[in-house]
Amino acid sequence: MIANLPVIDLSDLSQYNSTKLAQAASKTGVVLLKNHFLTQKDIKALVLLAKQFFDLPPDIKETHKITKENYGYIGPFVENLDIHSATGVGDAKEAFNITNFNLCTFKPQQPLPSVFKDNLVFLSLCLRKYYVLLHTVCRMLAIGLNIKDSKGLPNHEYFVDAHALDLKSHSTLRFVHYPEPDKVDGSSVSSAGAHTDYGSMTFVLGTNQGLQIFDGNEWLDVEVPTQKDGSPFLVLNIADVLNFWTNGYLKSAIHRVRATQERYAIVFFCHPGDGVLLNPVNSKIVKEFKGNRFDIDNNGYTLTALEHLYLCLRRTYKDKNDS
Numbered sequence: 022m023i024a025n026l027p028v029i030d031l032s033d034l035s036q037y038n039s040t041k042l043a044q045a046a047s048k049t050g051v052v053l054l055k056n057h058f059l060t061q062k063d064i065k066a067l068v069l070l071a072k073q074f075f076d077l078p079p080d081i082k083e084t085h086k087i088t089k090e091n092y093g094y095i096g097p098f099v100e101n102l103d104i105h106s107a108t109g110v111g112d113a114k115e116a117f118n119i120t121n122f123n124l125c126t127f128k129p130q131q132p133l134p135s136v137f138k139d140n141l142v143f144l145s146l147c148l149r150k151y152y153v154l155l156h157t158v159c160r161m162l163a164i165g166l167n168i169k170d171s172k173g174l175p176n177h178e179y180f181v182d183a184h185a186l187d188l189k190s191h192s193t194l195r196f197v198h199y200p201e202p203d204k205v206d207g208s209s210v211s212s213a214g215a216h217t218d219y220g221s222m223t224f225v226l227g228t229n230q231g232l233q234i235f236d237g238n239e240w241l242d243v244e245v246p247t248q249k250d251g252s253p254f255l256v257l258n259i260a261d262v263l264n265f266w267t268n269g270y271l272k273s274a275i276h277r278v279r280a281t282q283e284r285y286a287i288v289f290f291c292h293p294g295d296g297v298l299l300n301p302v303n304s305k306i307v308k309e310f311k312g313n314r315f316d317i318d319n320n321g322y323t324l325t326a327l328e329h330l331y332l333c334l335r336r337t338y339k340d341k342n343d344s
């Protein structure tokens with residue numbers, strides 16, 4: 022079955038539209054975004070870069086193997102997104118993470134294969150656009166949740182400040198390749214197992230269908246319609262940190278990928294500043310929320326965003342000591 026996802030227009034930051042976004046994000050945690058700043062040309066060029074990189078011979082890709090800082094190449098079956106999976110086989114996909122980039126120039130600072138190095142200006146422009154996008158969604162969520170400061174005045178910049186450009190963060194641009202299922206050993210395993218994302222929110226673009234979300238009852242296909250200019254809507258997944266910040270009100274989207282054809286995805290994982298605490302925000306909507314609240318109070322100790330990320334990464338990589 023196809024998921025019936027709400028569409029949110031990012032050019033409208035009115036209270037009405039922002040409330041609509043917050044309410045939509047409190048259902049399955051997945052929303053389609055329009056007017057998202059990435060042009061059709063940007064998207065085509067990002068997908069082309071992904072194809073060029075993943076077409077390289079495996080030994081060249083392996084020279085950029087994932088590091089402890091979480092940047093670089095992740096080969097097939099190295100990552101296991103579904104930590105509860107019975108087989109533990111891991112995910113049939115390969116990926117490349119750009120994690121270390123300067124939040125002033127938006128220039129990646131990690132060693133890069135020439136496919137990416139030759140396109141640094143373009144990549145920096147895309148990273149900058151992803152941050153504009155992130156800050157826009159942050160502002161709308163703060164308006165939608167009616168976040169207040171300590172004096173009780175509206176604080177629409179609360180989430181923007183948590184993702185300020187002068188804070189070191191682990192936001193990551195990830196290129197993903199899902200091979201055609203019958204070309205993979207053990208093709209019956211999922212291309213990316215069921216999971217929630219570890220940061221605050223994630224933006225997803227994909228070439229073919231395959232992304233599925235869990236609505237609490239069943240798995241639903243995410244079908245991404247095309248906008249008037251021919252470019253796709255962007256999929257917004259709410260992730261763990263926003264779920265913690267809202268005490269469970271905003272849902273960390275449970276999703277997986279079952280690719281029936283070869284698929285490329287461009288995924289931007291947003292993370293707040295490393296030292297930002299995962300405390301619930303000052304919002305009446307959050308305080309009055311009666312659903313599944315999250316116990317993030319670890320014996321009186323509140324985790325920081327980076328501590329939470331490292332806990333998740335340790336669970337995800339099968340080969341954790343080998344980088």
Ligand SMILES: O=C(O)CCC(=O)C(=O)O
Nearest residue numbers: 197225227232278286288
């Ligand atoms: O390929 C996709 O659509 C999503 C990938 C994903 O969920 C992830 O890498 O965390």
Ligand SMILES: [Fe+2]
Nearest residue numbers: 216217218276
């Ligand atoms: Fe994900």
